[in-house]
Amino acid sequence: MIKKIDVANLKPKMFIHDINCPWIDHPFLRNSFFIESAQDIERIAAYGIRQVYIDTALGPDMPEAPTVHDINRQLDAHMQHLGRTLKxxxxxxxxxxxxxxxxxxxxxxxxxxVHNVLQDCRLGKQVELEQVEPVVSGIIDSIFRNPDAIVSLLRIKQADKYTFQHSVAVGTLLISFCRALDIDRKLIEQVGLGGLLHDIGKMQVPTNILNKPGKLTESEFEIMKNHVRYGCQFLEKTPNISPVTLNVAAEHHECFDGSGYPLGLKGDEISLYGQMASVVDVYDALTSTRIYHAGIEPTEVLRKLLEWSDHHFNLTLVHQFIRSIGIYPVGTLVRLESGYLAVVVEQHHENLLHPRVRVVFNSRTRRYTPPADFDLSKPGCNDRIASFEVPAKCGVDPQRFI
Known part of the structure; x- marks a missing residue:
């Protein structure tokens, strides 16, 4: 049985089923392993991991701990509540x-x-804000016309271009997030610029570590963490850079409980925009497919963000981020109660549980159907979303149908 326990309750010989870490680049070579000694537990705690999942069939049990089914049921109820109440x-x-x-x-x-700016940074050239500011303005304009259109494009990434495509995605998602919070456009420009440049310090990380096709070792992970410091040093020399832009770059790996890096800031010691950036950075990293990591479906990642808000994130901001992109973001493949597979093509602004979908596949007959749109929010529509689906398992590419 899979159960969730606090790291403080771990004991040697327990088997960790899932280390439950919100960062892709954690230093553990595997997510599942036996606890051999107290030193293993100390090492896990030292990286800010507060709770893990254990497999009681492979190691000692903790009878009072909640099961993974209990946790998922709570998260599902939380998501359903948000879907009904958030506008x-x-x-x-x-x-x-x-x-x-x-x-x-x-x-x-x-x-x-952004690719050109990052490459210039690797060569030691200064950031020219006049190059990047029109990009930020163009993204803002698109977000204000319809935020779901550009956000639906962000999961399309190439392995050898991940760093700068991730930067564009974080900047875009932050802009959409700001719009949902009704932040002034001038501030949105500064936050968006911070998102586009938040990982600029990675250009000072050795390429064999930055582009390693696998998990980083503990020593490599420590070197990678320096990218925040490198980025701040670089951006501080940029003329006319705003404090807000610097906050995004400096604080996107800080955690609400003080377990982040580089400064271990806690709660409101982290700026609003740094807190927002930490949510967005993890969301995009987890939904992106990389050489050693298959992207997780957006709805599942949103559930994990809610779970990790017990410690790592500001729960109120996670709620607002979900409000900005929806329970089922555009491009999500869903299974309807009728048995059809459909692609979410547009959010409903009054109820996030019932978007407009495009039916494309009959899962019972295993055949594609002529695409047909249904607004699940309409009173006459009797179909509902039963679950989200993993496109690769179903053999359906949602991008074909948006």
Whole structure:
């Protein structure tokens, strides 16, 4: 049986089923392993990990601990409550379909510019803000026309271009997040710029570590963590850089409980924009497919963000982030109660549980169907989302149908 326990209750010979760490680049070579000694427990705690899942069939039990089914049931109830109660910002100016054409152009330009800026940084050249600011402005304009169009493009990444595509994704998601919080446009520009440049310090990390096709060793992980310090040193020399932009770069790996790095800031010691960046950074990292990590479906990652808000994240901000992208973000493959597979193509602004979907596949007959759109929020629509699905397991590519 899989159960969740506090790290303080771990004992030697227990088998960790899942280390339950919100960071992709943690220093443990495996997520599952036996606890051999007290030193193993101390090492886990030293990296800010507060709770883990154990397999009681392979090691000692803790009878009073909740099972994974108990935890998932609580998280499902939490998500359902948010879906019913959270309202999105006013309806968009353009449909997803119309804005997506413009959003693709914005994404292409953003990827090109950010790639060039990061490469210049590797060569020791200073950031020229006048290069990046028009990119930020273009993303903001797209977000204000329809946030779901450009956000639906962000999971499309190439392994050899991950660092700068991740930077574009974090900047874009932060801008969408800011819009949901009704933040002033001038501030949104500063936050978005911070998102685009938040990982600029990685250009000072040795390429054999940055591009390693596998898990980092403990010593490599410590070197990688220096990217925050490198980035701050670099950006502080940039003329006219704003404190808000610096906060995003400096604090995106800080955690609400003080377990993050580089300064171990806690709670409100972390700026609002640093707290937002930490949520967005983890979300994009976990939903992205990398050489050694298959991307996790967005709805599952949102559940994990809620779970980790017990310690690592500001729960109120996680709620607002979910409000900004939806329970089932555009591009999510879902299974309807009728047995059909559908792709989420547009959010409903009054109820996040019932988006507009495009039915594309009959899972009972195992055949594609002519695409047909259904607004699940309409009173006459009797179908509902039963679950989200992993596209690779179903053999359905959602991007074909958006």
């Amino acid at each position: 999105r910002v006013p309806p968009p100016l353009l449909s997803v379909e119309k804005e997506r054409v413009k959003a693709k152009q914005v994404c292409r330009e953003a990827n090109r510019i």
